Amino acid sequence: MDLIIKNGTIISPTETYIADIAVKDGKIIGIGKGFSEEEATVVDASGKLVLPGAIDVHTHLAMPFGGTVSADSYLAGTRAAACGGVTTVFDYPVQRSGMSILGLINEKKAICEEEACIDYAFHCCITDLNDGAILDEMEKAVEEGITSFKCFFVYKGMMVDDGTFTKLLLRAKEVGAMLNVHAESPAIIDLNIENFLKEGKTSPWYHYLSRPEYVEAEGDIRAVHWTKNLDASLYIVHMANKEGLEAAVEAKREGYDIYVETCPQYLEFTSEVYKREDGRNFVCSPPMKGQESQDALWHAIKTGGIDVVATDHCPFQSYEKDWGKDDFTKIPNGCAGVENLYPYMLSAANEGKITFNKAVELCSTNPAKIFGCSEKGSLTVGKDADIVIYDPEKEFTISVDNMHSDYDHTIWEGVHLKGYPTMTFSRGRLVYKDGAFVGEPGWGKFVKRIGRK
Structure with a gap:
């Protein structure tokens, strides 16, 4: 196991429930309880929501x-x-x-x-x-x-x-x-x-x-x-x-x-x-x-x-x-x-x-x-481990100074939000944590999509 996110409240389009998520090789391989934590990075998401990216x-x-x-x-x-x-x-x-x-x-x-x-x-x-x-x-x-x-x-x-x-x-x-x-x-x-x-x-x-x-x-x-x-x-x-x-x-x-x-x-x-x-x-x-x-x-x-x-x-x-x-x-x-x-x-x-x-x-x-992204869009076994941990108690006010783009102003300046993401995982890799980008350029992969036929 590479990553275990435990004790979080998982949000799907139709369900809300508490469970752990196990990740290996960039994929979700299990949702439930009792996963071995040996050699895994363990994230305790108690009190937080766990969402698909x-x-x-x-x-x-x-x-x-x-x-x-x-x-x-x-x-x-x-x-x-x-x-x-x-x-x-x-x-x-x-x-x-x-x-x-x-x-x-x-x-x-x-x-x-x-x-x-x-x-x-x-x-x-x-x-x-x-x-x-x-x-x-x-x-x-x-x-x-x-x-x-x-x-x-x-x-x-x-x-x-x-x-x-x-x-x-x-x-x-x-x-x-x-x-x-x-x-x-x-x-x-x-x-x-x-x-x-x-x-x-x-x-x-x-x-x-x-x-x-x-x-x-x-x-x-x-x-x-x-x-x-x-x-x-x-x-x-x-x-x-x-x-x-x-x-x-x-x-x-x-x-x-x-x-x-x-x-x-x-x-x-x-x-x-x-x-x-x-x-x-x-x-x-x-x-x-x-x-x-x-x-x-x-x-x-x-x-x-x-x-x-x-x-x-x-x-x-x-x-x-x-x-x-x-x-x-x-x-x-x-x-x-x-x-x-x-x-x-x-x-x-x-x-x-x-x-x-x-x-x-x-x-x-x-x-x-x-748009045919078969590996994306939900926290489901077999899909990419694109996972967001969200703190519903965190207060956040948007400012150009706490954004991560290259622009010098934002129309969102001063807008207050109730709750904010604390972690983002891209295919199981931590790319954002507590206000800081921790990923790297070139990590992203092209998503080859499935047509509608």
Whole structure:
């Protein structure tokens, strides 16, 4: 035996019980009592919760965007993830015209082999079909464990039209992949921006007003419409509005294979943040919405309408955000979150908003099931020993000074959490303990995922 975690309260999506966990060679080999402690590292988790590591299926590490590159490298982003109880991250490399899927993914894998502190997987953002070559390559990509692809309805140079979206939906269905979508209405955004700039309305508040609830809802409803009529599968990323959420949830009730993700920033903040002096720091797309949408998101989390909570982690430095202090269109879009995901959702459970079981379902079990991570997502014999020990009594206030990324500010500054992770194990190896990262770059392994066929 390599590791025994004893006397802790184990949390699954459906059960809560006290037991010991035995680990050998990176795998969980037993759950129960009476394991031999000879030659094993023994951790007493009395009074603490023992959880499967979170899976953040939405990050943008070292991503070129808005004239710069997101602040966290693969090393910094995965280090921060480990310190927040995330044991697997999914990154979104962006395929451009002339690029192949696997050429891009292999380039990123080579970086992660040197830098990743925890396990990692990739979606691939498709921006150009390369005269159909990308559609052909998708089957090979699925065989190589890249079983999900993303397209954007927005961003010039990256967005796809309805015809391309349809081709990707149908091809993903053929090869057993999942298509992810960033859904907003680009023409209306452009019209709003044009009008605001003419009127001299350039503060971050107009970032929100240029892409308010109905703009995101139109994209969501359109994506759901095509998915239903083509009998395909769809994963809607970073859902932030009530109307689009309701359309997706209704389709799910009707039996369509549609999944919904939201992010902690939409659960914590509303559009009022864009009126703050530091409002530019909160600029992301889609933006935070009004209270009615936030209430709808929390309701859907409690009732099963939302399947996953992930982060869209894409931080930029404060001086880069300052590029748009007088013109919101120049603000790089994105916020930090990977280290805050699990602590935030577990704090919500600790405060009684949801159960701990629901937090595990949203942040670990569902992401693993939806995206084919057969060795992840639960504390089960035979699965990877990705384990988090959580102290429900620990008080924690988030600050840039106690985070482990490379950014110089965080939208989470000053947010108080009830309870906090004290240890993170990645495949049985301790990578975080009591506020300090204790892992190493290069430890992380590529997660080859299973397709949907």
